[in-house]
Amino acid sequence: MKTKKEAKKTKTNEVKKSVTPAAAAAPATKYGRPGTIKNVVIDLFQENAGISNEEMIAAVKAKFPDSAFDGKHASWYRMQAKKGNLTGTPIAIPKKAATKKTSA
Numbered sequence: 001m002k003t004k005k006e007a008k009k010t011k012t013n014e015v016k017k018s019v020t021p022a023a024a025a026a027p028a029t030k031y032g033r034p035g036t037i038k039n040v041v042i043d044l045f046q047e048n049a050g051i052s053n054e055e056m057i058a059a060v061k062a063k064f065p066d067s068a069f070d071g072k073h074a075s076w077y078r079m080q081a082k083k084g085n086l087t088g089t090p091i092a093i094p095k096k097a098a099t100k101k102t103s104a
Contacts, residue, residue: 037064041077042086050094053078 040063044051053074060069077086084090 035063037067037069037073038077038086040064041081045081045086045091045093049091 037060040060041056044056044059053071056074056077057069057071060067060074078093080086081091082093
């Protein structure tokens with residue numbers, strides 16, 4: 001027969017095991033990297049370096065629907081990619097065509 005101390009130990013271990021949720025695996029990106037916003041953005045730039053911010057936002061929101069990713073974040077990632085801070089080498093991103101405002 002178990003002592004009170006042994007019974008308490010067993011009971012708390014059982015509770016801890018049942019309460020602890022299983023670690024959810026992050027979805028992998030297209031190229032097999034761990035599923036993070038950074039890696040999704042890197043994949044997007046590898047597929048199409050001239051991707052628009054709106055397309056980038058839509059792709060990130062598709063993978064991470066609860067994310068607060070918006071235009072400011074997309075611009076930040078674009079600048080980091082140009083500088084080479086995302087992959088270690090700069091990504092050549094084409095400049096957008098300048099739109100001229102016509103005065104009437």
